Amino acid sequence: MTRTALSNGLGCCPRCQKINKMQSEKQQCSRCAHWFYSRKPNSLQHTLAWTVTSLVLFIPANIYPMMTLHTFGKTEASTILQGIATFIQTGHYPIAFIIFIASFIIPLGKIIGLFFLVYHVKHRSNMSLKRQSHLFHIVENIGPWSMLDVFVVVVMASVVNLGFISNIEVSLGASYFALMVIATLMAAHSFDSRLLWDNNNNKEQTHE
Amino acid sequence: MTVSLPTDTLAACQRCDTLVNLPDISNHQKALCPCCNTVLHSPKKHTLDKTLAISFAGLLLLIPATVMPLMGIYAAGQYNQASLLTCIVLLANEGFYFIAFCVFIFAIAVPAVRLFTAFYLTFCLKYASKKPHLIVFFRSYHLLNNWAMIHVFFLGIIVSLYKLVDIADIAIGTGITSIILLLMCSTMLSITLDHRFIWQQLEQNND
Structure with missing residues (x-):
């Protein structure tokens, strides 16, 4: 019954993991002086807000071009999906696959996963808690990888800088994309996975 | 205000808040949460020495990783090369301040702060006197843990190399080698650093 730190009137400091006695809702850690709940x-609410933000930012990130290529006076702008399509046409399947995973599947998967987890904190589900916790662990850790495309564009833009012959410039889409990635990171950061388990513990108590 | 509790042996899982009495475990063993299998504690052998060495190596590597050229490109008789630092300067010159800021924070600043914190902490714990401000340093280390993206940046370099190889002649610079080594250092840092041990050391000093 009294398994969790919360039900014993204790709290674990998120920075240094010290167990503190919770004298009030907000407590200062006795070891590292960090204020925590x-x-x-x-x-x-915070998770939902950040997730919706990232979903909204996902649209301009895919509509606006990530980079612009100037070669001998010709200008060619490409969005993420156009970039992937170019890779498939030229036969670079592994790279197309990596970019597609990193800049499309991961952000969308994160957004869907977080919506799903927020929903399951509120509602009963068939999925086991271990699975849900595992899902959150994945969502939390794959986040930074979606920054890949921004870094690729940045490196390309600074290396291919040969004036008239060939010049790559970063475009507006990259800014939106970076913002979107930061929003998904913040969303995962503001989600408290302990809420998933709390819910279950309450259910157990009411059953007993 | 101090209430006597057996808080030294107690631990709560960060993921599911299960309260666990940590068993006495030896090196190379791990304490897992009985509820969700999260690693609660895994003591490390010679954590101070190893962390000190690795973080010092990482700090030294940080300089060539930022300043040395990552790669160069030959096309139509022209040559251009870029390092991590010139990437950022170029972006800022073109007016993409936000992306320049992101690259600076995620690829240089956060890894640098992490390495410096680990180095300074282990150095002070091993040789110098323990100071109370070390706690602030170690707290910042935990805060920044999820924001280091040097591994993603490295994959970004690989992907753009692959992209450019078809178009032009590419020269690989020393910057890439330094980034690979830096990446190894920052990964090994998270393996060798025993958080619980260091926090206990810091706490003893505070009392």
Whole structure:
């Protein structure tokens, strides 16, 4: 029954993991002086807000071009999807696959996964808690990889800088994309996975 | 205000808040949460020495990784090369301040702060006197843990190399080698650093 730190009136400092006695809702860690709550306040609202933000930013990130290529007076702008299509046409399947995973599947998967987790904190589900916790672990850790395309564009833009012959410039889409990635990182960061388990513990108690 | 609790042996899982009495485990063993299998504690052998060595190596590598050219390109008799630092300067010159800021933070600043924190902490714990501000340093280390993206940047370099190889002649610079080594250092840092041990050391000093 009294398994969690919260139900024992204790709290674990998120920075140094020291167990503190919670004298009030907000507690200063006795070891590292970090102020913390036993559960992140308004965690679900913050997560939802950041997730919706990233979903909105996902649209301009894909509509606007990521980079512009100037060769001998010709100008060619390409979005993420156009870039992937070019790779498939030229037969670079592994690279097309990596870019597609990193800049399309991961952000969308993260957004869907977070919506799913927020929903399951509120509602009963068939998925086991271990699975849900595992899902959150994945969502939390794959986040930075979606920054890949921005870094590729940045490196390309600074290397291919040969004036009239060939010149690559970063475009507006890259800024939106970077913002979107940061929003998904913040969303995962503001989600408190302990809420998933709390919900289950409450259910157990009411059953008993 | 101090309430006597057996808090030294108690631990709570960060993921599911399960309260666990940590068993006495030896090196190369791990304490897992009985509820969700998250690693609660894994003591490391010679954590101070190893971390000190690795973080010092990482700090030294940080300089060539930022300043030395990553790659160069030959096309139509012209040559151009770029390093991590020139990437950022170029972006800022073109007016993409936000992306320049992102690259600077994620690829240089966060890894640098992490390495410096680890180096300074282990150095002070091993040789110098323990100072209370070390706690602030180690707290910042935990805060920045999820924001280092040097591994993603490295994959970005590989992908753009692959892209450019078809178009033009490419020369690989020393910057890439330094970034690979830096990446190894920052990965090994998270393996060798025993958080629980260091926090306990810091706490003893505080009392």
